[in-house]
Amino acid sequence: MNLNFVQAAEAAETRTEDIKLYDPATAFPGMAAAGRLAASCLDMLAREVREGVTTARLDDLARQFVYDNGALPACLGYRGYRHTLCISLNHVVCHGIPGARVLKDGDIMNIDVTVIVDGWHGDTSRMYAVGETPRKARRLMDITYEATMRGIAAVKPGATLGDLGHAIQSFAESERLSVVREFCGHGVGRIFHDAPNILHYGKPGEGPVLRPGMMFTVEPMLNLGGPMSKILNDGWTAVTKDKSLSAQYEHSVGVSETGVEIFTRSPAGLDTPHTLAG
Numbered sequence: 266m267n268l269n270f271v272q273a274a275e276a277a278e279t280r281t282e283d284i285k286l287y288d289p290a291t292a293f294p295g296m297a298a299a300g301r302l303a304a305s306c307l308d309m310l311a312r313e314v315r316e317g318v319t320t321a322r323l324d325d326l327a328r329q330f331v332y333d334n335g336a337l338p339a340c341l342g343y344r345g346y347r348h349t350l351c352i353s354l355n356h357v358v359c360h361g362i363p364g365a366r367v368l369k370d371g372d373i374m375n376i377d378v379t380v381i382v383d384g385w386h387g388d389t390s391r392m393y394a395v396g397e398t399p400r401k402a403r404r405l406m407d408i409t410y411e412a413t414m415r416g417i418a419a420v421k422p423g424a425t426l427g428d429l430g431h432a433i434q435s436f437a438e439s440e441r442l443s444v445v446r447e448f449c450g451h452g453v454g455r456i457f458h459d460a461p462n463i464l465h466y467g468k469p470g471e472g473p474v475l476r477p478g479m480m481f482t483v484e485p486m487l488n489l490g491g492p493m494s495k496i497l498n499d500g501w502t503a504v505t506k507d508k509s510l511s512a513q514y515e516h517s518v519g520v521s522e523t524g525v526e527i528f529t530r531s532p533a534g535l536d537t538p539h540t541l542a543g
Contacts, residue, residue, distance in 0.1 A: 268461055268473050278455045286478035287454055292385075293519050293526055296454065296480060299336075299387030300517050300528030303380045306330050307391055308533040314393045316370050320352045323376065324363035331380050339379035339386055339457050346501065351377040351390075358486050358494045358503040358511045359448055370396035373406065375513045379457065386457050388482050389529035390515040391536050401489060402510055406538040408440045409487045409512040416465065416483045417518055420525035424475045430467025433485045443492035445511070448503065450482040453517050475520050484515030 273285040273292070287293075306327050313326055328349040331338045338349040353361035354374040361374075368374075377390035392406045416433040434444050450463030461473055465485035490509025497504060505511050514536075517528045530536060 270476060273454065273478070280456055280459050282460050284461050284473060284479060285452065285454060285459060286476060287480055287519070289478055289519065289521060292454060292478070292480065293521075293528075295383055295385040296387065296517065296519060296528045297526075299380055299382035299385040300389065300530075301387070301532060302331070302334055302336055302382055303378050303387035303389045303517075304529045304531045304536065305334075305533075306378050306380065307376060307389065308531055308535050310376060311393065311535050314368065314374075314395060316368055316396055318368050320354075320361075320363040320366045320368070323352060324348050324350045327378055331378075335382075337381040339381050339388070343457065349378065351375075353377070353502075353511070353513070355510055356505045356508045358445055358488070358505060359513060360501045360503055362499060362501055368395045371398050371402075372396075373398055373402045373510065373512065377513075377515065384455055386453050386455070386517075387529060388453055388457070388515065388517045389536075390484065390513055391531075392512050392514065392538060403538070405442065405487065405489055405510055405512045408437065408442055409485065410514050410538045412437045412485050412487060413483060413514040413516065416485065417516060417525055417527065420475060420483075420518060420520060422475055422477055422520060422522065425470055425472045426461065426463060426475070427467035427471030428469050429483065430464045430472070431469050434466035437485070437487050442487045442489065445486035445488060445492055445494055447494050448486055450484045450515075452479075452481045454480045477520050477522050479520040480517065482515055482517050484513060486511055486513040
């Protein structure tokens with residue numbers, strides 16, 4: 266990737282191939298507010314994820330929660346998408362569409378939400394388990410969460426995006442899981458999806474160097490089987506080609522002067538694997 270850096274205050278609020286550098290003193294508090302609300306939405310949904318509930322019901326609850334808190338659902342109307350959440354069950358890799366599907370005992374799923382608070386985008390997702398889930402599914406969630414946090418731990422000034430990707434890939438593959446290649450993280454801030462693309466695989470020392478003020482998502486998708494995915498006819502839903510289980514966690518983060526700030530931590534401490542509210 267051969268990308269330039271620009272000061273966000275001087276750049277147009279549209280996606281370009283330039284990496285925007287925000288002023289941490291002004292941008293990070295705004296991102297933290299948006300991230301906290303997005304994480305609070307997922308906290309609220311933890312009480313609602315149970316057998317017999319439809320994914321459309323979860324979407325309705327999330328949309329009302331976002332509006333009730335004076336924010337906007339970023340996905341609603343985005344490129345024609347008609348929902349607040351993406352809900353990806355079992356072998357769905359990402360971008361699953363809420364609908365009439367009823368949750369069943371043993372399901373695992375990723376719920377992804379992005380909210381807009383005062384122009385800032387808080388983008389996060391986490392895994393949920395329904396009832397008694399198989400051991401292999403719980404292990405998949407555990408490793409995916411750990412891989413996400415290892416990628417985030419690699420974020421600091423002077424590191425590279427290749428360092429981040431390598432931290433995720435090396436751990437995932439050491440645990441005999443595969444990393445999805447077709448989807449990646451992205452720059453975030455005033456724009457929903459911005460440069461740079463954040464690959465969840467790579468080689469140490471390669472790619473753009475991280476600088477204070479960069480903001481982006483880290484959101485690896487790991488599969489129990491092979492890494493390949495395909496998009497269904499609805500144009501959104503991506504599934505594993507071999508129908509193996511898939512999992513994903515996502516945080517929005519910012520590069521600080523000394524390391525990394527995570528904007529989307531759960532206020533209730535519910536963002537670790539298969540943890541539900543009591």
